[in-house]
Amino acid sequence: MGKSEIRYAAKVDLEKDAASQPQLHNRWHPDIPSAGKIADGEVVKIECVDWTGGQIKNDDSADDVKNVDLTKIHYLSGPFEIENAEPGDVLVVEIQDVQPLQDQPWGFTGIFAKENGGGFLDELYPDASKAIWDFEGIFCSSRHIPHVRFPGLIHPGILGCAPSAEILAEWNRREGQLISECSHMARDVAQPPNPTNVHAGAADDTLTKRVGEEGARTIPGRPEHGGNCDIKNLSRGSKVYLPVHVPGAKFSVGDLHFSQGDGEISFCGAIEMAGVITIKFSVMKDGVNHLSLKSPIYIPGAVEPNFGPGRHIYFEGFSVDSEGKQHYLDTTVAYRQTVLRCIEYLRRYGYSDQQIYLLLSCAPVQGHIAGIVDIPNACTTLGLPIDIFDFDIRPEAAIQKLDMGACAVASK
Amino acid sequence: MGKSEIRYAAKVDLEKDAASQPQLHNRWHPDIPSAGKIADGEVVKIECVDWTGGQIKNDDSADDVKNVDLTKIHYLSGPFEIENAEPGDVLVVEIQDVQPLQDQPWGFTGIFAKENGGGFLDELYPDASKAIWDFEGIFCSSRHIPHVRFPGLIHPGILGCAPSAEILAEWNRREGQLISECSHMARDVAQPPNPTNVHAGAADDTLTKRVGEEGARTIPGRPEHGGNCDIKNLSRGSKVYLPVHVPGAKFSVGDLHFSQGDGEISFCGAIEMAGVITIKFSVMKDGVNHLSLKSPIYIPGAVEPNFGPGRHIYFEGFSVDSEGKQHYLDTTVAYRQTVLRCIEYLRRYGYSDQQIYLLLSCAPVQGHIAGIVDIPNACTTLGLPIDIFDFDIRPEAAIQKLDMGACAVASK
Amino acid sequence: MGKSEIRYAAKVDLEKDAASQPQLHNRWHPDIPSAGKIADGEVVKIECVDWTGGQIKNDDSADDVKNVDLTKIHYLSGPFEIENAEPGDVLVVEIQDVQPLQDQPWGFTGIFAKENGGGFLDELYPDASKAIWDFEGIFCSSRHIPHVRFPGLIHPGILGCAPSAEILAEWNRREGQLISECSHMARDVAQPPNPTNVHAGAADDTLTKRVGEEGARTIPGRPEHGGNCDIKNLSRGSKVYLPVHVPGAKFSVGDLHFSQGDGEISFCGAIEMAGVITIKFSVMKDGVNHLSLKSPIYIPGAVEPNFGPGRHIYFEGFSVDSEGKQHYLDTTVAYRQTVLRCIEYLRRYGYSDQQIYLLLSCAPVQGHIAGIVDIPNACTTLGLPIDIFDFDIRPEAAIQKLDMGACAVASK
Amino acid sequence: MGKSEIRYAAKVDLEKDAASQPQLHNRWHPDIPSAGKIADGEVVKIECVDWTGGQIKNDDSADDVKNVDLTKIHYLSGPFEIENAEPGDVLVVEIQDVQPLQDQPWGFTGIFAKENGGGFLDELYPDASKAIWDFEGIFCSSRHIPHVRFPGLIHPGILGCAPSAEILAEWNRREGQLISECSHMARDVAQPPNPTNVHAGAADDTLTKRVGEEGARTIPGRPEHGGNCDIKNLSRGSKVYLPVHVPGAKFSVGDLHFSQGDGEISFCGAIEMAGVITIKFSVMKDGVNHLSLKSPIYIPGAVEPNFGPGRHIYFEGFSVDSEGKQHYLDTTVAYRQTVLRCIEYLRRYGYSDQQIYLLLSCAPVQGHIAGIVDIPNACTTLGLPIDIFDFDIRPEAAIQKLDMGACAVASK
Known part of the structure; x- marks a missing residue:
């Protein structure tokens, strides 16, 4: 051998x-x-x-x-x-x-x-x-x-x-x-x-x-x-x-x-x-x-990152769109709202919406279907790991001003 | 005191x-x-x-x-x-x-x-x-x-x-x-x-x-x-x-x-x-x-049941309905298909569809939105914990014949 | 029924x-x-x-x-x-x-x-x-x-x-x-x-x-x-x-x-x-x-607290006692040293040694036998969950001054 | 770049x-x-x-x-x-x-x-x-x-x-x-x-x-x-x-x-x-x-294998040695007994003691100090992951006869 x-x-x-x-x-x-x-x-x-x-x-x-x-x-x-x-x-x-x-x-x-x-x-x-x-x-x-x-x-x-x-x-x-x-x-x-x-x-x-x-x-x-x-x-x-x-x-x-x-x-x-x-x-x-x-x-394998369930902030979204229109058990609409709630939360720290959109696309966020039968609202959740940030994003923490730079953009 | x-x-x-x-x-x-x-x-x-x-x-x-x-x-x-x-x-x-x-x-x-x-x-x-x-x-x-x-x-x-x-x-x-x-x-x-x-x-x-x-x-x-x-x-x-x-x-x-x-x-x-x-x-x-x-x-709290990520079977579903009709990024359709895949899997053990439907409603199954942008198919997954069963439901295991009884039904 | x-x-x-x-x-x-x-x-x-x-x-x-x-x-x-x-x-x-x-x-x-x-x-x-x-x-x-x-x-x-x-x-x-x-x-x-x-x-x-x-x-x-x-x-x-x-x-x-x-x-x-x-x-x-x-x-059951492995600080101790005496693969000595390392760490925040001693006795700390064959030193570790504290105890964090009160003591 | x-x-x-x-x-x-x-x-x-x-x-x-x-x-x-x-x-x-x-x-x-x-x-x-x-x-x-x-x-x-x-x-x-x-x-x-x-x-x-x-x-x-x-x-x-x-x-x-x-x-x-x-x-x-x-x-990092706490068999050992001699809070003696209990358990499947000794050395077993103050007995535990075996080692399972081969040995 x-x-x-x-x-x-x-x-x-x-x-x-x-x-x-x-x-x-x-x-x-x-x-x-x-x-x-x-x-x-x-x-x-x-x-x-x-x-x-x-x-x-x-x-x-x-x-x-x-x-x-x-x-x-x-x-x-x-x-x-x-x-x-x-x-x-x-x-x-x-x-x-x-x-x-x-x-x-x-x-x-x-x-x-x-x-x-x-x-x-x-x-x-x-x-x-x-x-x-x-x-x-x-x-x-x-x-x-x-x-x-x-x-x-x-x-x-x-x-x-x-x-x-x-x-x-x-x-x-x-x-x-x-x-x-x-x-x-x-x-x-x-x-x-x-x-x-x-x-x-x-x-x-x-x-x-x-x-x-x-x-x-x-x-x-x-x-x-x-x-x-x-x-x-x-x-x-x-x-x-x-x-x-x-x-x-x-x-x-x-x-x-x-x-x-x-x-x-x-x-x-x-x-x-x-x-x-x-x-x-x-x-x-x-x-x-x-x-x-x-x-x-x-x-799945046994070696996924384990941040601990308590080290996530979960956002909730429902199938009512941003114009206030009610959709019938539409999980896609609900998840879009869920994502928007997270963008609004992270925007407070100085990130641009595009930076957050990029981040939620690629970081290991948990997207769950919570309720799908309570007419007319589907409810979905998005779990954001707290420990991927080097500052404290928990609700109780003060909002620090940090230099968030910018993502790459296209020329016009 | x-x-x-x-x-x-x-x-x-x-x-x-x-x-x-x-x-x-x-x-x-x-x-x-x-x-x-x-x-x-x-x-x-x-x-x-x-x-x-x-x-x-x-x-x-x-x-x-x-x-x-x-x-x-x-x-x-x-x-x-x-x-x-x-x-x-x-x-x-x-x-x-x-x-x-x-x-x-x-x-x-x-x-x-x-x-x-x-x-x-x-x-x-x-x-x-x-x-x-x-x-x-x-x-x-x-x-x-x-x-x-x-x-x-x-x-x-x-x-x-x-x-x-x-x-x-x-x-x-x-x-x-x-x-x-x-x-x-x-x-x-x-x-x-x-x-x-x-x-x-x-x-x-x-x-x-x-x-x-x-x-x-x-x-x-x-x-x-x-x-x-x-x-x-x-x-x-x-x-x-x-x-x-x-x-x-x-x-x-x-x-x-x-x-x-x-x-x-x-x-x-x-x-x-x-x-x-x-x-x-x-x-x-x-x-x-x-x-x-x-x-x-x-x-969430820190004390959720932790079965281990590798102790789940995950089912996949897409936004093509049971009649073969293609829906556009419809997560609700995809999740319904995902659930049906799990019912088909568990039916092999002798459970009635209603028993499985009840079980998937109340057992701690994980419903995830996997992909929601790959037009035209939304993809969702459902994770079924292996260890809630007292027999081996893994794909490689032989199918045992067990008495699965019946759920309560209504009189006609 | x-x-x-x-x-x-x-x-x-x-x-x-x-x-x-x-x-x-x-x-x-x-x-x-x-x-x-x-x-x-x-x-x-x-x-x-x-x-x-x-x-x-x-x-x-x-x-x-x-x-x-x-x-x-x-x-x-x-x-x-x-x-x-x-x-x-x-x-x-x-x-x-x-x-x-x-x-x-x-x-x-x-x-x-x-x-x-x-x-x-x-x-x-x-x-x-x-x-x-x-x-x-x-x-x-x-x-x-x-x-x-x-x-x-x-x-x-x-x-x-x-x-x-x-x-x-x-x-x-x-x-x-x-x-x-x-x-x-x-x-x-x-x-x-x-x-x-x-x-x-x-x-x-x-x-x-x-x-x-x-x-x-x-x-x-x-x-x-x-x-x-x-x-x-x-x-x-x-x-x-x-x-x-x-x-x-x-x-x-x-x-x-x-x-x-x-x-x-x-x-x-x-x-x-x-x-x-x-x-x-x-x-x-x-x-x-x-x-x-x-x-x-x-x-064990499936529902233990799960803080996440990365949310613990681990202390190391070896079988050399506080007087500098070398013991032969003595795990008890090693664990005592491990505990003392943790006391020294937490003492920085204003806790009394007795408060820490009490805390390490009852909080869900992880005591591991790490190495027990590397003569003459046994090595043990103690994992302290970070998230049981309401302030940041990680090594990089600044030390805040908080009122740590006192534990109950006996009359002389 | x-x-x-x-x-x-x-x-x-x-x-x-x-x-x-x-x-x-x-x-x-x-x-x-x-x-x-x-x-x-x-x-x-x-x-x-x-x-x-x-x-x-x-x-x-x-x-x-x-x-x-x-x-x-x-x-x-x-x-x-x-x-x-x-x-x-x-x-x-x-x-x-x-x-x-x-x-x-x-x-x-x-x-x-x-x-x-x-x-x-x-x-x-x-x-x-x-x-x-x-x-x-x-x-x-x-x-x-x-x-x-x-x-x-x-x-x-x-x-x-x-x-x-x-x-x-x-x-x-x-x-x-x-x-x-x-x-x-x-x-x-x-x-x-x-x-x-x-x-x-x-x-x-x-x-x-x-x-x-x-x-x-x-x-x-x-x-x-x-x-x-x-x-x-x-x-x-x-x-x-x-x-x-x-x-x-x-x-x-x-x-x-x-x-x-x-x-x-x-x-x-x-x-x-x-x-x-x-x-x-x-x-x-x-x-x-x-x-x-x-x-x-x-x-530690966040990505350790997570078998789930309920997917381990834990063995207990105390500071009484194999000759029945009582030792005073000796954790090393206790851990040796703990390991022996696990060897006795796995020996039932046909493994040689040397195979088990090798396995417990290198597989991710958890060695814990459980009690170290209950005179005269230290108590330690060893957690063996169930899912590293391709057969069922749980206590309730029947003992199957499998070909366990042999580890490499030295010439005399």
Whole structure:
């Protein structure tokens, strides 16, 4: 015996264009060629680029965020063929570690411009902004949002197995129907397949063209396979149970987050990074039947940050919007109100609303559905950890005047 | 010095009709007479009846649930006048303990009939059902849902200060507008003031009549004062910061829960009980300004059950409904799907859907908003504690056949 | 069905002398008459007096502590006969709740005088002192130690089954041998049987006399049955597995603590109280064999206070005593040094050493054995929760001047 | 801006003899030459060899453990000069990350032979044994101890500032006195300075000779600077406050552990590894006075594994030894008994005593001082996490027969 480093199933080159790297792809499609084989029971490391493929820079301007090309995202690593995996099986994915790339110890959080991506509060905050986060071991801090610092609840935003052709068709059908039904809305409600900037891994031109025409965008998570579920707790030690839809499972992963809050509200809301994930793969034969599994399930690891329940301030919100209009059990409206209550609270310390919006997107805030049956009001809560601040934010504490600087903004 | 028991600000008599007890009331209105004074800084005990005022019995039929009279609910204890509290202040409520009444160590969870109250899943489960829970110290278990047992995260479902006349008018305006806008819907979307069975505490007939005509129903929580927020974590040790709207605050509390899951999905979904709550009251002068407070905030206590993050199975749900229709970032739809995924999982063990529906309503399940920006899919998660079951529910475990009995049902 | 309060297996009368109440006793002996029968599987409530039987008063003098009569202690409730329990079985004791008596919401912590009981630091602090703690729900605070407040980790200091005659003889042999071997030491090293003030429950005079001559004192815990183990985590929800040595088990319990720190260093160091404990008893047949059980084991409950690991300051101590003498892997010396480091730290805030000594005895401090093999130094640590103080005790914080009052002292 | 990897203050070469690498040393002495400068406020990475300098191999024989050369240990990285640090200051060391070296993802736990190092239970288990642990991300498992697997609570066993000449002299005085007083004991009670295999970093021969004659061995932790404190919770996110005794502090670190249990009972008891630690250094001027600091203190990070308090089995032990002899408040005897109780419990599953001894040394077991004042018995507890086993070890579970293999043993 002796030395035996864990095998890399994929590496990335940050100096090269993501679109030129065959182990990456940016659409969901069953026919994207395999990026490699992984044995049942094997542990591998997989490197990932950030979700934009390097479009966002470590600087103090948000012009890159404003002008981000969303036809390119998300660049995922894979798809990997898993030995023994057949449709009807469950692929058990144990996330054994996630780390930033050693030579790129930083990440970014962005508020996307309302006209290019938007986010949960884009009616209020339509302009692009950005915060760069520096990593120091398990901690991160930002020159753009002073006086906060926290350990990352590091995780992949996206993981899942490829859809079958049938599932892909269903996705396109139902999302297309939504788009047509919502044509009166002044905003995108979904993204149909888009051939622009499609990257189908090692596919030839013919296949790439077809993937561009048929392939589902990676933006939404979807019930059949998970995908971009953006669950902040899929961190080190978690096990995820994924339905398999095609032979070999064709597993992909990407959109690594150093940290994220529940809701990932600013859309580019996590601390987005390039990194490496260590995964153990195993196949549960006939698992879909055994587990009655329609959507992924998961079991978190034992090593999440534990601030203590009493070290959070919780904000409450209800489904009455800012104009005083009553909505019927609308949890989305309630959560927006909840977030606004927290912004109003933190604004007292001198932070700009954009800084807070960025912070609540990426810090490990807890977003709970409290009550969802007391007509007409849904009630949600947002738990803000007290100890991520280096000053005392508790209600009883005096309000200190601190220099809160500014987040990166876009030129007009 | 020597003995000094904590003072009771209110006691209840379970042998007498709740409607005849002047320290109780069942509407929100600024003019309901004070049920007693409490000093700034004082600790008192307050007894409460269960929210229905004793309509539900400890037996094996759900006829009482089916026929429950919802015009009577919720019976709250109060309103109490708090020394020094003026509009613009914040009433700080420290929940120092909550206990069931010693001679009534049991509670109930009900699925309300679709035509009389309903609940989150009433389209699927329209019939009344019930589970009785027996308390053994901090634990509860039910003859109607075998093989589960858990410590209670005990808390009040309702607490808040009385609305001012202006706020009350606004509630009636906006909820009335919703009712009129939703007249096409085949269900109640809100409850307007209703004089039937109004109980205005010690009010005389004239005032009672007015409270009946103007007073807000206690069913929804509302942003201005909290009220029926149904936040499961407002347990022992929590501090709640409540805006004061009338002189003396006129604080009321009730709807005590031995335990509840996030969402309280079956509407009568907590383990409802009569009990006693110990509260320390203090007034933060001009607190609404100091805290920029539009809705209550709270800080949980340090003594919640800690099962360990890795001892939960999390279910994922997305805003695609059971008919395959895509909804746009609809968190309510997503949470309904999340709950259904958990029902499908637990059904494998022989539980009826109604048993699971009841269980997920009252056990300390974690309902999180995971992603709310990945158009068109909102993603929510539900965390089910593994250790509330006396058999192994982890995905890898074999499925044992156990006698799961039945919950209480209503006669046809 | 309907109302059904949990049965009391024993009640106490705080107005009457503990020595006159037949359901109490203050020695371990197999022949003390049963105080009642409990069924296998039954849940009962058991009331207990404080360990001294009411010798300590809620006042501001420590004369009662100075003059405490230690021949009387500990008054335990029992012994109870458990149906089906036979020698070789294991009695499974689930602690479902512990509460102070409703009409006595206070407790005490004492530093015993060096010449009457002593404690871990009696060489340094030889004089009697006292702190009275007031209970407000799950919290306690003391007029004698201002600016601290914490939720109780409530538990019984003593629980166990009666020794057999053989085990009792072994206890007397080995402790007698220690006494004779340590006759050169200027202090009591153990307490032999002592007929003075013996209370053998319902025993007649002949039996009482024999119990006085043979019965083991209740002061030490002992490996064969647990007894006065003073484990702070035997709180609500814990299960304890106790070896049975006599037919019917003859279980006793007492010495209830509202809270205690690891080590209970001032001897009367917990927050001692009268109270009621709710226990579910069940018998594991042949459990001693099945579990290879020589001493009790236990599984804590899920609801301990969780301050978060990062909200503790840890002090380190090594087996070099205050005179600079090196001891060989002596954990007791190391822990004494660890405690002294914490006293030196807290002294900076204006607390007296006695106040700190009292506080570290009863607050939920974590005492760990860190290293026990690195010759010649054992290393222990003591974790002090930051959030039990209402001012900031972190190393970086400025030292504020606060009025720290004084603990109760004895007259000279 | 752009890429900026964290600076390495030291690297190691596992292919070369540790004794030949000038940034390593294996004695404590104020005059060992600096291995580099670190700025006040700087974050650096420091690579470390395993404590034996590579003497233990990844194989299935314990001959290497049996024959280990203890004159060489521990190889530490440093000493580093910290800008601004002067005697009387406190060096604040924030441990931002600890990782195994990427190309050596394994570690070892050893039982040292009684005649060459020994351990806490060497009277019972005198022979050398070994377990190799493979790392998979945050998890570890061992072919030598099947059916266990756990996340590492990764930390340095040793960190501290160099002693001044006066402190060094005091160490040698007091440990020398112990050695002379204990000459009747049949075992080493301490290790005096030993020139054999001394490695004084970049020192020339003259200085190396003097360091060999005067330098303190690194085996024990010591109160004045911490050193080999072996505190399992000094993990990621911890802050340690170290007294400074010489200009520049001369900080050293090493003995990295992937995991360790309280006590580290088998001496080479942690999962020993080569690795890299990321540290932020800052100087608290006059900190020794400000903190009244005689020994280091620390604040753990927020990200320890959280199994939940109810997912541990706790074993109790008292200061009565295995021969039935009563000791007076001897915590070391009590902890040995506690460990034996756990061995007896786990032996039922087919593990050898040596496997359990190794496991309890390195798994994150909790060793608590429960009671230390109930004469004559000290009581300690050991908490064993249930969820590190892949079978059910709870008392109620049936005992399954599993293949438990064997740990590595030494040839006779």
